[in-house]
Amino acid sequence: MEKVVLKHISKTFQVKEQDVHAVKDVSLQVEAGDIFGVIGFSGAGKSTLIRCVNLLERPTSGEVWVNGKNLLELPAKSLREERKKIGMIFQHFNLMRSRTVAQNIAYPLKGSGKSKVEIEAKVKELLELVELADKAKAYPSQLSGGQKQRVAIARALANDPSILLCDEATSALDPQTTQSILQLLKQVNEKLNVTIIIITHEMAVVKQICNRVAIMEAGVVVEQGNILDIFSNPQNQTTKNFINTTTSINEIYEMIEEENPLVKLEDDEIMLRLTYGSSNTDEPMMSELVNRFNLEFNIVFANVEILSSTPIGNLVVKLKGSETDRNAAVRYIKEQGVKVEVLN
């Protein structure tokens, strides 16, 4: 079932008589249970796009469907009711300074028709979920960044939303705290059945918890799909750049540029970058290659990563041998469904 459907969303800001096209004709579908990542460089329009989902920003054109309702057609009061079912967390947490942790979490429950006792019980349950039971009476100024984001998550979950929007939720946090927040989000997704949309500029975040991803550039979604497909077979250059930021394979390109002796090739050598998709990672391809062709192999770089519990391999190898054998080997590798890039 689709939780969020964006149809041909465009958003244009007017800044001093000038039009800024922040989002241009973006269409997306987020299915129930997804952790959907939207990645792009600064200014790509990610925040504007996610803010269109709960109409913090009203798109200039297009349709926003959430839980089967066309939000742009709802009167103000019904829109507010729908917003209660869409949690949101922010880069800078946006907690109320004058309220304690418990009061912050209880904030969205006021006027929900719940009794005081029920609200207290709910706050307690949420505090336990985010592992901050001992901080109920603390004020936000007394918390670390990671703890603040946990409070924000608890607050966003207070009304039992089925969708959680995260705008750069981990960008203000150190790597270790980022890990723990991502784990918490994954837990929220799995245990509470909350569909999550995550905005980020870090591919590592996408790699770690998303099952689907859209790559944005200059207001446009340039590529989107299943994370395995995107990682094993990226089409767009921006996507490739983002993927390269998450592996040290980039260094190979630098080494080639610097003419490092490690990657220097003899006349009868070629260097290949192989990217294993989900279906072919466990095939004994390398041993087959050695048996079939009269070639010498030399592994320069190897890396296997687990994405959505499927391994993705990256391999840089040198092949030494006659040109015919080399070409035949490349053909063979391609036939196995492995992506091959000749590096020089």
Add this chain to the structure above:
Amino acid sequence: MGSQISHIVEFIIGKIIELINNFLPMEFMNNPIMIRGLVQATWETIWMLLISGSIALVLGLVVGVIVTVTNKDGLLENKVLYFIFDKFINFFRAVPFVILIPLMMGLSRLLVGTATGTLGMIVTLVFGIIPFFARQVQSALADVDSGLIEASISMGDSPFQIITRVYLRESIPGLIRSISMTLVSALGLTAMAGQVGGGGLGAFAIRYGYQSQEVDATWTTVVIILLIVVIIESSANYFAKKLTH
């Protein structure tokens, strides 16, 4: 009830004056008519300040909220309302208070039936204080992080809820400081209002200190005024600090 309170206040003021007299023996203090006048004047000042202050703080808060939310990119952006209230504030801030006094006579007669005396001055004082406080409120509310407003919109709050639960609630320390600044500046206005029949310490200082050249009388009013200022500011600081987390 009202007269009982006024008796208590007069008693306290009398005690304070006695205390001042113990440390700084002043000749005029031996004149019971003067003492009575001083007590009366202090009481009038406090009365003018409290009545006009509380009316103006409530109205000024409303005006301050209106200009904040109707401003460009505000919660309830409204060019017409913003224009009217913004110009209202600017106009009354621009007119010097001594000119405001004759200017407000008509309105004062209309609202409280008189344009003179302590009561008559109340309307003028209220109009003198509102714009000052409204601007203070506006700047206190502007300090509320726009992220909080967004968060509360995303949680499904209505504009009214955002005003009460975020804007006002989250800026309480700032508002307390604004109130204290406003009351202190209003104290200055009450002294001026006193000249044209409002009574109070300003009028007292002019009559005895200026016209009769009783230097002691002037100094005594200064001490009392300082005392009032210190009480306002220190209690504001205390609460503002206590409510800042």
